[in-house]
Amino acid sequence: MAEGATGKRRSKDPWPPVRPGLGAWWRDHLRIARETVHFVSARLGTSLLVWLLVGIALALPAGLFLLQQNLAEMTEAWDGRPGLTAYFDLDVDPEEIDAAVASLAAKSQVEAVRVTDREAALAEFRAFTDLANALDLLDSNPLPASLKATLISDVSLEDLEALRELADGLAGVAEVVVEKTWLERISDISTVVSRLGVILGLLFGVGAILVTATSVRLAIEARLEELRVLRLIGATERQMRRPFLYFGAFYGLGGGLVAAMLISLCLVVVEAPLSNLLGSYAQELDLVGFDPIFLGSLLLLGGALGVVGAQVAASQRLKDLEIL
């Protein structure tokens, strides 16, 4: 304060900066937080609109992130049960089939080997397709004998490839099919979703910043007179900016909360059909990622984007503020 300057310091700096203690700093933050709650609640309609806009902007990339997480999880889950099927020549010797089974069963990555002879293959084909009548027209059974090797849960793609090469080289084997098509598809979808999530995350993140910046700009315009007075009586830029950073954080946190609610609503809506879909692949619906860490991160991200938006708006507007 004016009277606080000592004679010794005045010779160096006639207006020494006042350094408030931690208590004063804390009280100032509490006061601003209270005023922010008051300001926002006094303009509930506008605030709800901002929360909704920020919430939607956050929900889409966050939802995609969640989807990507689940696809990755699904790939991992299916990764445990890939199979390998070797189709034999039509005229294969039974000894060659036994030898092939023994070779594969000896491998540590192979959990079990099941042989389907030609008759059993025909019976399965009849049972699972509508082409039974067409088969009757044929002179002989066109289906080969096959063996299906079930692999251990943590087999790597490299091991899978090595087994495929081994099976391919066995006597009597005509063709080897590694059942990883779905894995590859899900992995591809996961990559697409992940990249889409990053792109949309950036776009909607910028959108959330702009929404907050615009809202904070309106809040600044509503308090211009107060800002002029504050600058006149010696408030620092930081002190003048602080209430608006609180606005931004408040809008962002609210937006994060709305985003969490929207995602939660989406999950409730898709839960039943998704469960049915996965059921048809003998999978159980076990959504991952929508946990307290995800929710906390969503709130923090919302708050951070809000603060960035507020910082942009406040820096721009306060720079041009004319006092009188």
Added chain:
Amino acid sequence: MPQIEFHGVTKRFDNGQEALAEVNAEFAEGSMAFLTGHSGAGKSTFLKLLLCLDQPSRGQILVNGVNVTRMTGGRLAHYRQHLGAVFQDHHLLSHRSVYENVSLPLRISGMREKDVGRRVRAALSRVGLLEKERLFPRYLSTGEQQRVGIARAVVTRPKILLADEPTGNLDPELSRDIMKLFEQFNQVGTTVIVASHDRDLIESMGVRIIELDQGAIVRDGVDARVDPRSHESAERHQTGLPDG
């Protein structure tokens, strides 16, 4: 050393209009002076430059030996915290009570709550508005609002108090009361500079008067007819003693 020094201060606006022209003036610590002149003479510009609300086109303004014209950021904010400023239209915040308005400069400086209360009540007591601390400015008369503005300006006990047409909207009796308040603050050592076009009122106060015309000082002294270049007058201004 004078507390405030204007050295060849010129302020020219973008449209070419010259608000101040080569102004030289000095104010000793604890002195009191009135700036007067017609509308547009440069009184408000003089105070705005001193408050660093604008920058001079040329010249230097020294306060306690420091050139304040190029100060920015935190330093400028701290400088303003050490000044008190009163304006014709008060600049009170309508959504804050009298107490909150007056306490604003103290909160900015991070003063403890109990000290804030003590200081605010002391300032309100000085301007005779202690019983109205809970009211909002809209429930006060124009004169009372001006006194709240003064309380806010002096609550930090600044060494320099500046006032721009503080009695512009007030009747003669209230104007005299306000001027008496400034006089009281001056008597406890505050340097007071008041811009006013009310010649009758300021001449009755018996303190230094600086008359501006088209941005230039045309008269400077206790008696408005005293020439600023007179040796005696200049000497008295540097010491802060009233003439005569």
